[in-house]
Amino acid sequence: MADHNVDLLVIGAGASGASVAMEAVRRGLTVALLDAGDIGGGTSCRSTKLLHGGVRYLELAFKTFDLAQLQLVREALLERGHWLEQAPFLAHRLELVLPTDTLWGQLYYQAGLGLYDLLAGQQRIGRSRGISRDALQESLPMLKPGRGGVAYSDGQFDDARLNLLLARTAEQGGASLRTRCRVVGFERSADGRLSAAISETDTGMQEHWAAGVIVNATGIQADSIRQLADPQAAPRMLTSRGCHLVLKQNLCPGGQGLLVPSTADGRVLFMLPFHGRTLVGTTDAPCAIDAATTPTNEEEAYLLGYVRQWFPAVSDPTVTSRWAGGRPLLRPAGDSLNSSRVVREHEVEQLPCGLVSVMGGKWTTCRPMADDTLQAVAAQMGRPLGAPQQLNLLGSADTPSETRQLLMEQAGQLKDLLPDGPLRDQQITHLQSNHGLQALPMISRVDPTLRQPLSSVIPLCQGEIDHAIQREHSRSASDVLSRRCRLAMVDLAEARRLQPLVEERLDQLTGTAVSTSPINHQLMP
Structure with a gap:
């Protein structure tokens, strides 16, 4: 069994878990990020694709005189602006x-x-x-x-791509990132507090993760991890x-x-x-x-x-x-499971065994959720964390204005590298939308014969498919066609047409062609 030792183990690589991992790396912690399926393969890739404050929450705040809802709207609007920039x-x-x-x-x-x-x-x-x-x-x-x-x-916004970039940015900052890696048990120290987790891959390989603090960021699955750590923990999720x-x-x-x-x-x-x-x-x-x-x-x-x-x-x-x-x-602590008092605010819970769980919330506010989680991590460690260091989101530059300027310059350079045809402009937009400033170095590594668009719906090429498998942790056709690009989310029949090619490349590049989603035994968005 492989043995690892990190400051922070994050379970769940959705929006909140990937954000926690990236922010922790920025503060100098050694981090491991594990997910039982794909990066962002659950709720985080199935949103309405809106970065928003929540107009309906604003209306609710005034109808019910709920200042907490008003604060939620304010926080989300600030975060909306952050991601657009x-x-x-x-x-x-x-x-x-x-x-x-x-x-x-x-x-x-x-x-x-x-x-x-x-x-x-x-x-x-x-x-x-x-x-x-x-x-x-x-x-x-x-x-x-x-x-x-x-x-x-x-x-x-593209929820799955932002989730992927958060996780990969954390990885480039030094985090260990594992997918298809389910936590199956915990170890405790003499005082009963969690000291390590045991993970298991879909092939049965187990790894041991000793960690100073363990964070549960598994979204709708949060109760299963909470009760694995403490069987007496009352359910909190609806x-x-x-x-x-x-x-x-x-x-x-x-x-x-x-x-x-x-x-x-x-x-x-x-x-x-x-x-x-x-x-x-x-x-x-x-x-x-x-x-x-x-x-x-x-x-x-x-x-x-x-x-x-x-x-x-x-x-x-x-x-x-x-x-x-x-x-x-998230239902308030102490309420019955059928409580109607469910809210979109988040909460960071600390169980007596030391497990930190970040629960509830929404995509737009993943950064404040991460900040609140790291405050709990610092309390568990008994020391303040370091000041956050600059770590640019993969695909962006040091400043928003520089990112925009370099994207315009890159578009012209991509034009010279891509096949001259009716889909070239669409392909440039697609590549930049998916990869930002990483589009040019990515496509430059691709053999020119593998740059031809494969679909008029979303003009991905075989070079992108190979990149998704070799560098973006794709291990199934759903990973590539639903989340690395959005083809299956837009046109499932067109994605199924390309599924044999993706599975062939998975087999050739990894020897593990997995056609099924970890959630459903079919290609699915």
Whole structure:
């Protein structure tokens, strides 16, 4: 059994775990990051792809006089601004419209969204504004006529790629990163506190990880690790499934998204531009953990019903991909498991055995979650951590302005390296969106014969597939086609067409062609 010794062991390589690992490396800790599946292979790759403060949480804060919800919105808006600045290649501003056909509705939304803008402070990315019926019809030409609305700005991003870059940045900073590596047990010191973890790969190989502190960042699976460490620990997690569909029809050709603020049962729906198609989501439905990643027929029918209602010209929408993800809802300590008092705030818990668990929260606020977790780590260690050192996110430069300038220069250099054809501009955009400033060194290493785009949906090439396998910890077709690029998330049939090639390259480069997802025994988004 291989033996390792680190300051900090992080279990779970989703958004929160990867952020904890990166921030810990920046503070001089030796770190190991383990995941039972792929990097970001759970909830973190199945979001609505929005970096946002949460308009509905703002409304809830005022309806319930809940200052905690207001603070959550403020924190998330600041973080939205951070990611738009630091990772402009995979995050961008997106304007959304709340439709209304009444003057009162216009005034209500403008007042609320004006406050939303103000809460962002210096990180404000745009001003909310009224939008006329004619302007809305021009932006969303298939929308049912007769409505104006209020437009506001949030961010849209590639969740799986940002998660991957956080984990790989931590790795380049010195962290040990393992995937397909499940924690199966813990060891304790004489005083009963956790001193080590035992992990096991899918081939049965075990490793021993002695650690000063162990952090549980496993999202909806947090209770399983908590109870492995302490069988008496009371459950804290509830799971709510968010369902998403991708439609072949581009309902948002003007680049604006649509927010349906209230459905018949009070849920909120988004219809967003997504790789030239339309992303529709999301429903919130309580579910068991093992049902968190599977959309139901009822949920799909629910979403399509609202598509037809708002876009009556689209009587038969074509679904090209579908996915679901389980949101980790945290119930307050001491409440019953069926408590309705579930919130999107996060909490850092310390069990008597020493396990630190970061639970709840949302994608946009993964950095504050990491900071709070490291405060608990420092308390466990009994000493302050070092000041954070600069560690640029992989693909970015020292400053946001330098990143943008170098991306423009790199685009011209990529043009000279890529095949001259109808997809070249699309391929340049794709490469930079996925790899940032690493796009040029990556493609330069690729044999020119392997740079040809393989799909008109997302123009990945065989060189990228090899890069994903050799340098990005891909070990299955789902890893490559769902998370390293988003092809399966956009068009599952097109991803299945390329699946044999990906499996062939996996077999040739690693000898372990794994066609199944760790969550589902099929290629899946």
